[in-house]
Amino acid sequence: MVYQENRKMSEKPQQQSRRETPLPEMHSAELAHALSRLDLTERLEEFGRLPKDQALSAFQYLDPVVQEELLDHLPPETFSPLLNAMDPDDRARLLERLPEEQRSRLLQMLDRREQEMTSLLLTFEEESAGRIMTPEFLHLTSTMTAEAGLAEVRRRGRFAETIYTLPVVDQARRPVGMLELKDLVLAETQQTIGDLMNPNFQTVKVDDDQETVARMIQSRDVLAAPVVDSAGRLVGLVTVDDAMDVLDLEEDEDLALFGATLPLGRSYFSASVFHVARSRVVWLLVLTVAATLTVTVLSAFQDTLESIIGLALFIPLLIGTGGNAGAQSATTVVRALAVSDIQFQDFLRVIFRETRTGIFLGGMLGLLSLLPVWFLMGRDLAVIVSLTLVAVCCLATLVGSAMPIIASRLSLDPAVVSAPFVTTIVDALGLLIYFLIAQRVLAL
């Protein structure tokens, strides 16, 4: 992405209030954000009014969906420079959204070099390291002196997206070390790059998942990660700003799944009500259909329910508590999986820990509810409710912890089977347990 602003732009320095500043005086990032909040007509209008260099710069900060909409409504002579000015990885992210035909048409509009780089990125899988890397990097060799290295940086640095991480490669273009610009600048002129470089670096493969790369950059506190092809040759760098954006996207996706919806992928107000509804309808439908299980379970126990109507009063409370306990487990486990705290081989260890936690929590709730329910509804119901709380919490933590681990083993995103899904399953199982316990206790 874009490390630095074009200094020539007519921006006002320092803090600006988003509301009072006219659009052309904002920083491009905030400008893009303000444009995203407008509806399509206003956005086209405001965008058309921007000075050309600022339009170029703001365009890069827009969400790909919004970029796509603008492209669809701008004349080719306007969007050709927009497209050429983008970084190759950002451009690939935009083009991957478009139908094949439009994509090749747009690729034709690019300068030859930009076209080559973008086509290269587009050969890699979506959401892979290859897609988000920049092929515009500068490499050194280990026999160079620091002086020669610095001279090389000065000569060719303008064409690289970053010069803060300088990969050092051998004759086969395989990386042998990473050099930070900092260390090059601070070095004595006659030291060799081989002495200065850090040989302890981690490479990623072009087809590694983008989240893996981003988490590696985050945990190692590096500014860029080298990407190699299947032969181990260096083909690009993933920079820290792209890593941040990836983690942000993944967070958006996880949070959305936790809330039983799909991520909007664009700013809230730029999405139509229809678009918002569409992002939710599938999950809502799936969960509602799954919830018909609860109707089945209740039908099976209709006689029990009819004889003791008091049982009905606790249905929402019991399944609600089960759902919450299950959501808690699922949330903890999904997070721990995301940061590799839990791996598949920990399956039994996790289940065992979670179930103990469930017994503990359910036991506490069961004890606390015993007396009030006894006082209000009699001993039988009190015993039934308390026992159900223990059993339901135990079951909920079991289901809530097992499902995400199984999902991740099946290469699904564990967040898919998180809170809402677990809750719906626990609802049906919880009812079953409730009535089985009730029949047992009442038959005494």
Place this chain on the structure above:
Amino acid sequence: MVYQENRKMSEKPQQQSRRETPLPEMHSAELAHALSRLDLTERLEEFGRLPKDQALSAFQYLDPVVQEELLDHLPPETFSPLLNAMDPDDRARLLERLPEEQRSRLLQMLDRREQEMTSLLLTFEEESAGRIMTPEFLHLTSTMTAEAGLAEVRRRGRFAETIYTLPVVDQARRPVGMLELKDLVLAETQQTIGDLMNPNFQTVKVDDDQETVARMIQSRDVLAAPVVDSAGRLVGLVTVDDAMDVLDLEEDEDLALFGATLPLGRSYFSASVFHVARSRVVWLLVLTVAATLTVTVLSAFQDTLESIIGLALFIPLLIGTGGNAGAQSATTVVRALAVSDIQFQDFLRVIFRETRTGIFLGGMLGLLSLLPVWFLMGRDLAVIVSLTLVAVCCLATLVGSAMPIIASRLSLDPAVVSAPFVTTIVDALGLLIYFLIAQRVLAL
């Protein structure tokens, strides 16, 4: 934090399998991660076995809770160098956890300069920009030439945490521009810093929230943000790696709240079952107490329920669907608030959009369920269930979108009133609506 590894460490280059590599050969970040998965006794043992320089480096990557535990069990002669080697911001994050007395004792162990810097950071609020900034930066003045600037960087660069962002200040130490090392290196020797610097930068205040700073760094794609005191004087820099960690922490917190639990703040296996249970017990208790509302509502309608037992069958399905629709709205709105897509003045606009979405989704579910329920349970129940689905979805989206916005207006974290909370409220209100509709339809 730590930008680069100590090159002298006995690490093996490139990809290592976490399982098979002996601890001392791992990269410090992975080493810290492996240590976190052990229990306390094993951890102390393994940590004690590490070569000294590697122990120093791995220590910095550990979670503050785990660092604290290690400190509690290590002899002072071991942990004094650990403490001195930390970056001031990481050290502040560790010390803020400790009781006053222990904190001053540890501060005494530091070299004078480190002690001063750490004490300074500790004067700022927790989770503020001041706490996470580094006071070890290098500044330039605008009248310097590029040559002089580079010479200054070479002379004093070793003492700064980062030299990639070089703040340019006036005589009163107020920032007037930001210079990237990249531009300094690529400049002609006689250009002035004033010409090279970027005057369009954004400062943050020491008491600004850490998330605001982190989001700014992310959206502007900068490597560091300048922090100023109340008089506008430069006091430090927040670097991109710290911004990433802040966003990761905030994500952890949001996800946790979405799952009705508190973040563990440490790796899963390093937390005891008791610790895990404690992170969940408060929310589970609060939500269960809130759920007694559903018992109250059902008691009020016990007669209606008794006369048509079929009504009970749909209770879990209806409140489950309402809960899911509410969770969807809450999730979308919490996320949009976090990235400033929604502000308080958008309140009515959001509510209106969400409610329309709710009517649309509820209408669809109501239509789809009409015939099956009619066929299985008769016309009356079919009409009641369908109407309730529309009303509940509409209500759920209303509550789900309004509550996070109100919470954020009251300076609460909107995630606190997200999915689980909304679900519990919608459960009770949904039941009320269900029975009111039932009474109306059945009285016809």
